[in-house]
Amino acid sequence: MSGKIIILDEFTANQIAAGEVVERPASVLKELIENSIDANSDRIDIEIKNGGIGYIKVSDNGNGIEKDDIPMAFERHGTSKIRQISDIYNISTMGFRGEALPSIASVSNVSITTKTKEQDFAVKVVYEALEQKSMSKSARAQGTTIEVKNLFFNTPARYKFLKGDKQEARYCTDIVLRLALANTHVAFSMTSNGQEVIRTNGDNFLLNCIYGIYGRDIAKDIIEINAETDDFSVSGYIGRPFASRGNRQHQSLFINNRYVKYPELNASIERAYETRIMKGRFPFYVLKLNIPSQNVDVNVHPSKIEVKISNISEIFGKLNYILKESLDKEQKAMESSVIRPSYTKYKEQEESKTILDFNNQLSAFSKEIQENKAEENEVKESKVEENTVQESITDYQNYKKE
Incomplete structure (x- = not known):
């Protein structure tokens, strides 16, 4: 040739x-x-x-x-x-x-x-x-x-x-x-x-979508996340520690509405659970990060499932801080004997069933979630303090050394 x-x-x-x-x-x-x-x-x-x-x-x-x-x-x-x-x-x-x-x-x-x-x-x-x-x-x-x-x-x-x-x-x-x-x-x-x-019914409610895809057992044991920093905002749901899974199949991370695989951010999320769940168990999460587009490069691979973030060290630590704070609040609420909602009125679904016909149950489920929100002590929108910036960078540097 x-x-x-x-x-x-x-x-x-x-x-x-x-x-x-x-x-x-x-x-x-x-x-x-x-x-x-x-x-x-x-x-x-x-x-x-x-x-x-x-x-x-x-x-x-x-x-x-x-x-x-x-x-x-x-x-x-x-x-x-x-x-x-x-x-x-x-x-x-x-x-x-x-x-x-x-x-x-x-x-x-x-x-x-x-x-x-x-x-x-x-x-x-x-x-x-x-x-x-x-x-x-x-x-x-x-x-x-x-x-x-x-x-x-x-x-x-x-x-x-x-x-x-x-x-x-x-x-x-x-x-x-x-x-x-x-x-x-x-x-x-x-x-x-x-x-x-x-x-899914396309009603623009993430909780309802999670319920429709994953079922009642997961939807009843998740914590809402809604926070904002100078670098990004995050919304979505994370699982309570006792609802951890045996693999990472129930983990979804989105950046600017695009599903991505980002090992550093996955590590940041899982580190929030490191003293709360057993080794070999993994938290459930569906988290959506909104980051200014000028800080995100989506032109890394044709599949667009990989991205680069210019200020990843700050985001790494701040995201971890937000999730730890949320889990701490949840733990304190449970230790104070805050009564969690009862979902016993919903019919038990067979484990082998992969598709959930949830439309008839969804309105009742959403209504009960709303009625019990005060008792759930769910996370409110918060601003991460500026003094956590250096801690964020240090956390990321320690992670990269491991």
Whole structure:
């Protein structure tokens, strides 16, 4: 093979990009759902078969795509979300690279059916390995439906590294759970091989979303967090120490409404529990941090699940301080024999049941939570004192030395 430098053709470039963007069916699902959220959808319906390997369908009621814009959506770096490099540092959308659709379409068969408010009819376009096969009129209400079939059919090496259908389905379900928790204003439904596994009602209340996803047993043993500092604000819920779990599957951290994995912040959260739970146990939490966008770099990896924070040392310590304070208040309240709410009137759910039909119980549950809030001694909005800044930096430095 000669060392002559050439320019890769578009199809090859897209397949290489797909290696970073499309790792497995869950990656496809994440990209498609984020597109739906960016299109101002308030309802998203998901269907997968065979763990998403054989079939993925995402349907929304968002803005839709203009007929003439559809081909550009399947061109690499075709995006409606940024116009210049400076936009990346003030990004408010879930996606911005313009790589998702062409990357997905280069390793699968894709069809898109879409209609805008202004169009008289929907348009359906079919792609096979990024090659447009047909465009026709179709019928649907405003919004977009994307179907992905035969993922990795033309990249057998990639296909070989996938897990079994059940495990891939779990990965898909996990992605949808995180996106539902981040976007409580959106009603989500998901079926896997015809069985409903997720349903949220999109009422914009995080507590109700947690109840709908995780069930009564978790929702009754969580503490509300709502605090603000000069560097960030944080809201959400953390589990009481006695409700710890055997793994980290029930931990969700969001930065500027984006689900992320950030080891330093995870350590900051878990350190608040280090004298409260046994080793090998992990706290439940769903926490949302809002950090000024100029301090957050989301352009680290195409998956956007990794970010960089410029002032991480200050945030590390302050977040830990907030959570410790919240847990201390909760412990004092319990030691003072504050009566916790009774939830005995709710019917016990079978442990094996993964989908909770909670709509009939939800209003009663929320009402009881409100009635007992005074007795819960829940955390109020607070300002972390300025003298904790140096302590924050010291805590972070000690963590990095370990």
